[in-house]
Amino acid sequence: MRKLEWCLVLVSLLLLSAASGGAQKPRESEELGAELGKAPESAAVIRNPYAGQPDAIEAGRKLFKRHCARCHGPEGHGLDKAPDLRAPLIQNTAPGKLRWFLRNGNLKEGMPSWSKLPDERLWQIVSYLQTLK
Amino acid sequence: MQLSFNWRGTQGATAGALALGALFASVAIPPALRAQEKPYFVTYDHQMEEPGDLEVAFSPVVGLPKTARTFAGLTVEIGYGAKGWWTTELYLDGQTTRGDKTLFTGYRWENRFRPLLGEHWINPVLYLEYVNLNGADKSLKEVVGFDSQKEFAEPNGELRRERKRELETKLILSSNFRGWNVAENFIAEKNLGGGAWEFGYAVGLSRPLALAASPRDCTLCRENLRAGVEFYGGLGTAQNFTLSGTSHYIAPLLSWELPSGTTLRFSPGFGLTGESHRLLLRFGVTYEIEGFGRRMRKLFR
Numbered sequence: 001m002r003k004l005e006w007c008l009v010l011v012s013l014l015l016l017s018a019a020s021g022g023a024q025k026p027r028e029s030e031e032l033g034a035e036l037g038k039a040p041e042s043a044a045v046i047r048n049p050y051a052g053q054p055d056a057i058e059a060g061r062k063l064f065k066r067h068c069a070r071c072h073g074p075e076g077h078g079l080d081k082a083p084d085l086r087a088p089l090i091q092n093t094a095p096g097k098l099r100w101f102l103r104n105g106n107l108k109e110g111m112p113s114w115s116k117l118p119d120e121r122l123w124q125i126v127s128y129l130q131t132l133k
Numbered sequence: 134m135q136l137s138f139n140w141r142g143t144q145g146a147t148a149g150a151l152a153l154g155a156l157f158a159s160v161a162i163p164p165a166l167r168a169q170e171k172p173y174f175v176t177y178d179h180q181m182e183e184p185g186d187l188e189v190a191f192s193p194v195v196g197l198p199k200t201a202r203t204f205a206g207l208t209v210e211i212g213y214g215a216k217g218w219w220t221t222e223l224y225l226d227g228q229t230t231r232g233d234k235t236l237f238t239g240y241r242w243e244n245r246f247r248p249l250l251g252e253h254w255i256n257p258v259l260y261l262e263y264v265n266l267n268g269a270d271k272s273l274k275e276v277v278g279f280d281s282q283k284e285f286a287e288p289n290g291e292l293r294r295e296r297k298r299e300l301e302t303k304l305i306l307s308s309n310f311r312g313w314n315v316a317e318n319f320i321a322e323k324n325l326g327g328g329a330w331e332f333g334y335a336v337g338l339s340r341p342l343a344l345a346a347s348p349r350d351c352t353l354c355r356e357n358l359r360a361g362v363e364f365y366g367g368l369g370t371a372q373n374f375t376l377s378g379t380s381h382y383i384a385p386l387l388s389w390e391l392p393s394g395t396t397l398r399f400s401p402g403f404g405l406t407g408e409s410h411r412l413l414l415r416f417g418v419t420y421e422i423e424g425f426g427r428r429m430r431k432l433f434r
Binding site for chain 2: 054055056058059060062063066070080103104105106107108109110111112113115116118119120121124
């Protein structure tokens, strides 16, 4: 049984070292555009119920600091693999596509799914993201 | 490992000490830590640990069995987001029983894999755990087979002689819809030393008390509170798949995410059958160490 435990430890270390490897450079906006392009057209037509509401933008700023700033930086300028969110691409993308992307994430590339947040909060984050410059 | 500590206080002394310890830890750990919103104690949803983050959680449970002595189990949980689709966790378990000794009971190593990367109506997660505990473990992280409160009546000295090297698997199904989370877990557990497969279930339902966030920071406000309920219990074995003679619980729960990032959780679990403990009081304090993987990489570069 000891052998089994040592095997488990060895396998976990190998897997973790493989998981933590890889180049760490901020992603380019083209890559981000490709990821947003995966959103279905049905998502693009959904209207942001909070569009342009100052309270929603403030709430979005608060949520961004709590959930997103750790990877994207406090001003959304991007850290490590997480892209710069001040890119014009973010302002020009349909809010519904941004919400879809927040909900689904890109688990393969390290972007978590934020489906645990209610839609209302996702829309508030989208409202804030589209003010970033 | 056996510590020579005897229960001398009142019924809730250990629970109080554990809760105080957890609260002290929540204050002592620097504010760079963020919490994960994890409302359940027994049920798993499809939320994975964020990649590169390390989660540390303290989860004491105080049990009031019908026929055995009051006990407190403590689980320390260290979880790491290896990938967006893979979370690995180590659990260290211990317990203390009224009028008996305090014991370290063993460890568990758990891995959760999310096979479908996008968000779906129902999101499956595969769970695989290796368990190395002794029979005195009272953490009650899950209920399977014919687990009964009567087993807890024996003294720790007797219970700890039994070794439990088990493989535990779960199929986790979870959905998020309009702020609600619904999660169903199907549990199958096998003692590697022999014996039949044992089955169990856990179902959880939860929702934040306010769906939208307010523009201002707040501490005790509805958006930071999440309420829900869990049901869990045993389903017998491969030879005798049944509800008869098994234990089941209903457990309302409340979690509170503080602006500092700490999450506090509480859940009283009420036994529903003769085999169940009368009451299980669960507490939880969760922290998340952001960018742990990134810091480690820099350290070794």
